[in-house]
Amino acid sequence: MLGLAHLDREFDYLIDEHQDELATPGVRVRVRFSGRLIDGFLLDRVDETEHPGRLGWLERVVSGEPVLDPALTQVCRAVADRYAGTLSDVLRLAVPPRHARTEQEDPPGVGSPVATIPDLTAWHSYTASASFIDLLAAGHPRAVWQATAGEDWPARLAELAAVTASAGRGSLIVVPDQRDLDRLEQACTPLFGDRCVTLAAGLGPTARYRRWLAVRRGAADVVLGTRSAIFAPVHDLGLIVVWDDGDDSLNEPRAPYPHPREVAVIRSHQQRSALVIGGVARTTEAQSLVAAGWAHDLLADRPTVRSRTARVLALSAEDRRVAGDPLARSARIPGVAFDAARRAVAADRPVLFSVPRRGYIPSLACARCRAHARCRVCHGPLQLDAREQISCRWCGRGEPAFRCAECGGTEVRALTTGAGRTAEELGRAFAGVPITTSGGSSVTASVPDGARIVVATPGAEPDADHGYGAAILLDTWAQLDRADLRAAEDAVRHWMSVGSMVRPHTDGGTLVIVADAGLSPVQAVIRWDPVGFADEELRQRNELGFPPAVTMASVDGTRATVSAFVDAVALPPTGELLGPVPLPAGVRPPAGSGDTFDGAVERILLRVPRRNGRQLSAALTAAQIHRNTQHETGPIRVQVDPPTIG
Template sequence: MLGLTHLDRPFDYLVDTDQDADAKPGVRVRVRFAGRLVDGFLLERVAESDHPGKLGWLDRVVSAEPVLEPELAVLCRSVADRYAGTMSDVIRLAVPPRHARTEKETPRERSETPVTAPNTSGWHDYPAASSFLASMQSGHPRAVWQALPGEDWTSRLAELAATTVAAGRGAILVVPDQRDLERLERACAPLLGDRCVTLAGGLGPTARYRRWLAARRGSAQVVLGTRSAVFAPVRDLGLVAIWDDGDDSLNEPRAPYPHPREVAVLRSHQQRCALVIGGFARTTEAHSLVTAGWAHDLVADRSTIRARSARVLALSDADRRIARDPLARSARIPAVAFDAARAAVEADAPVLFSVPRRGYVPSLACSRCRAHARCRSCHGPLQLDASGAISCRWCGRGERAFRCAECGGTQIRALTTGARRTAEELGRAFAGVPVLTSGGSAIADDVPTGARIVVATPGAEPVAEGGYGAAVIVDTWAQLDRADLRAAEDAVRRWMAVGALLRPHADGGTLVIVADSQLAPVQAVIRWDPVGFADQEFAQRAELGFPPAVTMASVDGSSATISSFAQSVELPPGGEVLGPVPLPPGVRPPAGSADDLGGDVQRILLRVDRGAGRALTSALVAAQIRRNTHRDTGSIRVQVDPPTIG
């Protein structure tokens, strides 16, 4: 467990007779390496070694609990190879730290009460679901599932897990965050009872290790959790399901940065288990599995989609109300949005306003030249709080006297209005109607029935019983104008998540997107066609040479360090080197973290055809080995298919 690339391989040690009974594959051990005692895992017992030199002795077996069983060890090795990392780094993500007292506790008995096959009538809206559920009994089907608007996705996943357990196998269900995990746990409890455990970062080390051991020992057959739960040691695994794989919360911040979706794909292939990647929208990575024929579509027919979706409006000159309103395209909340909100309030239904920023006025600009107002210390964006104080959103430094660096102007204007300021404005516009905000540290899980205004940031939208009567998505430019490859895809994902909370159009549900209706992301939501949009995005990525159509690796660090490293990588034929370019502060590792690269950070991209991906990762590992053995100075960060490509 040294974390060095040139030492990322098994080493042979002798086992004495006193340790023979406990020294089983998967146990934690202590060994002497380079003159000091280090932690390790026993991978395999062999009768003879092919090492020509003298072997050392195993110092001791730390615990007789085989926490890294062969199946999990093979998975960790595959993930390390996929992401050009070390197996020890992956094991740290997959196996929680030991808690000796918890290991000594008497394990709870596995429930012997058989789980009956659940009622799966909720899947009848998806024509291919019946064959998928039938093949789960004996095979390992793989599907990308597009949930219908208003779908109770937690119940559908719980039914899949119960179907798997009824067949005598285990399941892993992965969701982006704690809020989704709590909803999923409530849905699974009636069907699975104590056969189900949750794993999340918020648990203490004792509780987390106790639940992890319950899965390893077989007393828990279903594991629900956030991103690291995809490694859970569930026995006889029959299903892995990932919900909303495009959520940023699933991006692993620690090396080698594996995504749960890719880990689930590897695990499904190696352990012959079913795989479901679900969401209201679809990522290009998930769609690439369908286009390659490796996974199948699990979607409803168009008539069902139309019946379940809300009416979607956007800014279009063909709409008479917008054509008659000269300020429709310049107003933050046009008249058509207010009309939809008023109609919902009059029908005693809640209304949702989705605002991309929390706070009061989180983005400011010079009144004269409209240049972004930046901090003089760290160049971060300036913000305005409710008391009128101006400060930096990144470093928190106060700005007493603003002066524009571009034109010298001293006047400032709001560029983005946050959720708190929006709530104040809507409170005046809808006098007498309760206003609720959700976002940041104060997130509401649900809202009571009746007319009320809800202002929420993306991902913090509370669920309304019976659905919202109307929803308005404002400041769409903040999501679409980001200089990022995934900006449009992420906008569609967030907008569809809002649209899924609405009532069907037959019941008056209306979604207003304050953006030009001719934009491709807006059209995808109007048609409610995430599959078609993902197909279009995938075709564009293939034409431009971006993931997932190609394999790409990013190398971050100082200009001299990354240039030297890139030159040492022996790229496969047709490989390209792009850059270097400065790395935006928002993409950099946080200061003081293990990946802190200093102030002047740049990025180089290495690009090869998808079929040469394994060759690229091997070349990256070889270059890192040379770098370690030569003891090159300067920190770098290597990511394969990085989640953010500015």
């Protein structure tokens, strides 16, 4: 477990007779390497070695518990190659740290299998679902499931796992966060009992290792978990599910940064298991699997889609219903949206207001041209403080007489008004109605039925027991205007997630988007057509040469480090080098280069056609080997298909 590219291979050691019985493939061991003791795994036992030199002796077997099997090793090796990483780095993600006392506990008994398959009628809404379910028992179908608004997706996934279990095979379902995991566990536990376990970081290392061992020993064959659970060693894996693959909680922060969706694709191929990538919206990566014919669609017909969605209204600032509306100018909430909220409250139903950020107004822009308002002294962003006065967020200097450097305008407007400020405004407008805020470190999981105003930031929207009567999406331009390749895709995903929490239009549900109705992302929500939007996004990325149409790698670090590394990369003939450019907003510099961006840290992008992706990964690995052998130690981060490109 050295983590160095030039040492990313197997090493042979001799085993003495005292450790012969314990030294079985898959156990943890300690060996001496270059004069120091290191941890590792025993991958295999062979009678002869191809190493021409003298072999060292295995120092000791740390534990007789086999925690690594050939199938998992093969997956980890493929993931390392795909992401230009090392096997040891992937194994650190796949195998949790050891807890000796937990290994000494008596293994749990094997639970009873599922007696019956639950009612599958709900799946009849989706075309081709019958053939997909039939193949779960005998084959390994692959599908991208487009769940309709308001779908009880945890129950649907539990049903697929039950079908798989009836054939004697295991299931692995990965979701973005603990809230999703709790809902999924509630749906699965009645069906599987103690054969179902959850794996998440919040459990703590001891509890997580205990459950992971139960899976490894075959006592549990239905695994539910967050990001790292994608490597769970499920016996006879028959089904893998990744739910809501566009959620950034699934982005792995540790090298080599594998995405669970891509790991699932690799495992499905190697272990011949069924695969479902599901969500209310759709990523371009999932759509590319369908476009390539590798996976198939699971879609509802248009009448079903329309019957389950809320009424969608889009209101731009130029809309005649908004122009001149004093509410729209002061609170960014048009009167039409207020009317929808009042109707829902009058019907004794909760109303959701979604805002981009939490807190008070974080930054300002010129009211005339919308250029960012900057301090005249340090060029830092201006803000409106609690005393309603303009000041600089960096140096604190007051700005009593603002004048825009771009157009000369003298008035400012909020780039985004946060949840705290919005809640205050709504509290005055809906006197006597309870107000709930959710976001940041204070996330509300659910709200009861009844009249209530809920103000939440993206991803923190509470579930309503029977759906919201109305939802209003504010400051939508702040999501669309981000300098990020995925800005539109993320916006559509968020808006559809909110829309799916609203009651259907047949029950009075209304979704109001304060945005220009002519924009493609807004149109996708109005039509409720995530597949069409993802397909168009994929087409545009094919034309422009952006992921997933291409494989792209980022190299982040100081200018000298990045330049030296890129010089060592032997790109395929089809490769391109882009940059250097500043790090995208929100991306932290590599470890060791400081915590703030001061102009010394930059990024270079490397791009090749998708068919040459493995060649690019191999070239990056070779460059890292060269870097290690030359003892170059400057801070650097190499990432294949980074989630943020800018």
